[in-house]
Amino acid sequence: xxxxMDIELxxxxxxxxxxxxxLSECKANxxxxxxxxxxxxxxxxxxxxxxxxxxxxxxEIIKAKLEENGIRVVRVGxxxxxxxxxxxxxxxxxxxxxxxxxxxxxxxxxxxVVDLSLSMPGINLLSSAFIRxxxxxxxDLQKALNILKEVSAKKDLLMVxxxxxxx
Amino acid sequence: xxxxxxxxxxxxxxxxGVAEVLLMKREYLESIGLEVKVVAVVDSKGATVxxxxxxxxxxxxxxxxxxxxxxxxxxxxxxxxxIDHELVIETTxxxxxxxxxxxxxxxxxxxxxxxxxxxxxxxxxxxxRELMETAKASGSNFRFEATVGGSMPVINLANEVLAGNxxxxxxxxxxxxxxxxxxxxxxxxxxxxxxxxxSMQLGIAETDPTYDVEGIDTACKLVILANxxxxxxxxxKDVKVTGITKVTPExxxxxxxxxxxxxxxxxxSRERIHVAPRLVPINHPLAVGGTLNVASVDTELAxxxxxxxxxxxxxxxxxxxxxxxxAIYGNL
Numbered sequence: 430x431x432x433x434m435d436i437e438l439x440x441x442x443x444x445x446x447x448x449x450x451x452l453s454e455c456k457a458n459x460x461x462x463x464x465x466x467x468x469x470x471x472x473x474x475x476x477x478x479x480x481x482x483x484x485x486x487x488x489e490i491i492k493a494k495l496e497e498n499g500i501r502v503v504r505v506g507x508x509x510x511x512x513x514x515x516x517x518x519x520x521x522x523x524x525x526x527x528x529x530x531x532x533x534x535x536x537x538x539x540x541x542v543v544d545l546s547l548s549m550p551g552i553n554l555l556s557s558a559f560i561r562x563x564x565x566x567x568x569d570l571q572k573a574l575n576i577l578k579e580v581s582a583k584k585d586l587l588m589v590x591x592x593x594x595x596x
Numbered sequence: 597x598x599x600x601x602x603x604x605x606x607x608x609x610x611x612x613g614v615a616e617v618l619l620m621k622r623e624y625l626e627s628i629g630l631e632v633k634v635v636a637v638v639d640s641k642g643a644t645v646x647x648x649x650x651x652x653x654x655x656x657x658x659x660x661x662x663x664x665x666x667x668x669x670x671x672x673x674x675x676x677x678x679i680d681h682e683l684v685i686e687t688t689x690x691x692x693x694x695x696x697x698x699x700x701x702x703x704x705x706x707x708x709x710x711x712x713x714x715x716x717x718x719x720x721x722x723x724x725r726e727l728m729e730t731a732k733a734s735g736s737n738f739r740f741e742a743t744v745g746g747s748m749p750v751i752n753l754a755n756e757v758l759a760g761n762x763x764x765x766x767x768x769x770x771x772x773x774x775x776x777x778x779x780x781x782x783x784x785x786x787x788x789x790x791x792x793x794x795s796m797q798l799g800i801a802e803t804d805p806t807y808d809v810e811g812i813d814t815a816c817k818l819v820i821l822a823n824x825x826x827x828x829x830x831x832x833k834d835v836k837v838t839g840i841t842k843v844t845p846e847x848x849x850x851x852x853x854x855x856x857x858x859x860x861x862x863x864x865s866r867e868r869i870h871v872a873p874r875l876v877p878i879n880h881p882l883a884v885g886g887t888l889n890v891a892s893v894d895t896e897l898a899x900x901x902x903x904x905x906x907x908x909x910x911x912x913x914x915x916x917x918x919x920x921x922x923a924i925y926g927n928l
Contacts (some may be wrong), residue, residue, distance in 0.1 A: 515875060517847045548846035549717060557847035559854060587842040589851070589858055591875040592767065592882065596863075 431460070431482050433565075435504040436495060437474035444500070448477065451494035457483035461538030474501065480538045510541065510563035512570040514594065517575065520586035522556040523549055530580050531560075540564035540573035599631045600925050601681035605672040605701050606688035607639040607655070607665050610715050610742075610917075613910025614685055615652040617918050630925055636675045640697075642666025643675055672697055676704040683924075685917060686714035690817055692807075692832060695719040699727075706730040706738070713920045715742035715913050721816040721832050724823040737924045741823070742916035744817040745770055745889045748905035752919070754825045754893055761895035763825055765865035768882060768891030770817045772841050772907040773801045773808040778873075779885040782848040782857065788841060800887060810839035811871040814862040818854040818869050826866055838872040851875055857883050 438444040445464075452459055463478040470476055483491065490504050518530075531542045544561035562577070564570035575592070581588045592595050604611050618632055625632055633649040641664040644650050659665045663772075676684060684705040690699045699719035705712045709731065714720075719727060720740055733736040744750050745768075754763050769775050771797060780791045792809070795801035807813045815835040822828045840860050851858050856875040859882065863870045876883045881902040884890045889907030894900050906912040 470889070501710070515856070517851055517875060518845055519842050519847050546850050548844075548850060550844070550846060555842060555844050557850060559847070559850040560874045587838065587873070589843075589847065589873045589875055591856070592861060592877075592880065595868075596870055596872055 430485055430507065431480065432488060433504075433506055434452050434479045434481065434491075434502065436477050436479065437470055437472065437501040437503060438477055439499070440469075440473065440475055444475075445477075447498040448479075448495065450497065452479075452481060452483075453481060453492050454494065455487040455491050457481045457487060457491060463572075472501075493552070510543075510565060512565070512567055513543075513561055513563045514525075514570055514574065515559065515561050516574075517589035517593060518558045518560065518581060518586045519555055519589065520581075520584065522547065522558045522586060525584035525586070527558065530577070533576050533580050534562055534573050537569075537573060537576065539566075539569035597629055597631050598925060599628070599633055599635050600683055600921070601635050602683035602685055603638065603672075603675050603679065603681055604634055604685045604687065605638045605675070605697075606686065606716070606763045607637055607659055608687065609910040609912050610687040611637070611685075612637070612659060613912075613914035614687060614917055615656055617914040619652050621918060622772065625922075628922070628926055630922070632921070635681045635694055635764075636679050637665050638672045638675055639665050643668050643670045643672075645670065645675065645679060647679060651760045672701045672708045673704045674709055676701065676710065681710065683713065683921070686712055686716050687917075687919075688716055690716055690718040690807075690816070692721050692812065695722045697769050699723060702727055702738075702752040703730055706734050706736045709734045709736060709737075711737040712737050713742075713917050713924070715740075715917060716822060717743045717813075717816045720823070721819045724820070724831075725829055739920035739924065740820065741920050742913045743820050745891060745905065746772075746907040746909060747901075747912035747915045748889050748891065748903050748907060749916070749919070750891045750893070750903065751824050752923070753901070753903060754821075754895075756923075757900055758893065758895055758901065760785055761851060761897045764894040764896060765863065766821055766825070766891055766893050767861060769884065769889055770814045770862045770891065770907065771808055771811075771858050771860060772887035772889055773805065774811075774814070775885070775889070775907075776800050776887045777809070778840060778843065778848065778858055778860065781843070781845050782852060785845050785849065787845060788843060802923065810862060811837040811862075812839075814860060814871045818862045818864045818871065818874070822864050822869055826864065828866065830869065834869060835869045837870075840873055843873055852878070857885075859883065 461480040698716040861874040890904040
């Protein structure tokens with residue numbers, strides 16, 4: 430399962446290593462680390478958000494190991510996507526590598542392509558894809574959209590966005 | 597009774613629509629104290645001139661039978677400079693590269709102290725500021741409601757009816773040809789090329805449809821709105837434009853199955869001017885079909901106001917010209 434975990438690191442060298450070791454030991458797949466360098470908690474610690482994939486039974490073990498390493502675990506929750514965006518792509522969607530387009534979004538960790546319909550009417554004709562992207566929050570959705578814009582420009586795809594999104 | 601002497605420069609579909617509407621509305625205009633006397637009608641081959649007033653019915657039938665209204669070899673600018681009148685109704689074809697005859701006509705009109713009402717986007721897209729300054733210097737009235745959205749009131753709605761409101765943004769479908777093509781592609785599951793051919797046969801698309809389908813026409817209208825409503829100083833080059841030529845029937849169908857139609861949407865605010873095909877929820881006020889135009893004006897106090905109407909057509913466009921005419925002279 431995919432979870433997000435908010436932790437706090439002391440502002441001294443070597444803390445990140447202490448945070449990552451338990452994940453490695455439990456074979457968790459770390460997807461994103463959001464290290465809020467500029468922020469400080471009232472305890473003068475640095476907030477960090479981790480998004481990881483792991484077995485449900487490993488969650489408590491990871492949490493305990495982190496605390497053993499002196500790292501405060503503030504919150505652990507199932508990683509839920511709250512924002513979504515529908516978009517149509519038109520062009521040589523398949524020949525330019527649809528999987529690669531999806532991967533660019535999925536590998537961010539904060540957004541995922543969760544629905545894809547594809548129509549390829551003929552070999553020399555333009556294909557069309559309708560995709561839905563889910564993301565953790567509005568800012569992440571905007572970041573995913575920016576990635577998709579770059580990929581679409583590179584692949585000469587027409588991107589048709591909803592009217593309420595700033596194109 | 598106030599007599600308004602005017603010329604009609606450009607006697608294509610719109611110019612003829614103006615003549616028809618003036619004939620149709622003669623009694624109404626008289627009832628509000630206005631007599632509109634057309635002293636010259638000009639097309640690309642020449643003009644009919646009569647300082648006592650030309651016969652518009654004759655002009656219309658001559659144009660339809662012989663292809664021109666010309667009885668004298670005289671241009672629009674010459675009419676403006678030599679014939680005494682106060683209003684120029686400028687309906688020559690749009691040229692966004694040079695401004696065409698329209699730009700020369702408008703500047704000459706202002707230089708001789710005449711008012712101008714126009715449906716011609718070209719000069720406004722290229723030289724908005726120069727035109728406004730020239731008009732101001734001579735104290736001329738300059739109105740151009742017919743340049744955006746045909747019969748659908750947008751400029752006068754934002755600047756006059758909603759006066760006092762700060763306009764935040766305007767979004768809409770400002771090109772009936774694109775709307776028709778996208779609507780029909782979805783209905784018939786037909787390709788862009790097939791429906792474009794149908795639109796040309798029906799006279800909805802021009803023989804050279806580039807201006808419409810590449811989004812240029814919509815972009816020009818946004819430039820006019822940006823300058824006239826938002827007080828910006830922009831030209832066509834400031835607009836990011838994507839047209840509809842790449843839109844496929846499959847994309848329209850997939851979008852429809854998920855509750856959307858695809859429309860060519862023009863969007864203008866102080867920050868950005870943008871034309872692109874967009875996904876519009878089926879029950880959204882902007883999801884109008886056929887050749888209709890629609891505009892949603894987002895305002896500070898009144899919220900969002902949406903108007904829809906016929907964006908083209910001689911009589912519909914002439915209706916906007918008539919309302920501009922009454923706005924200038926109706927209360928004098």
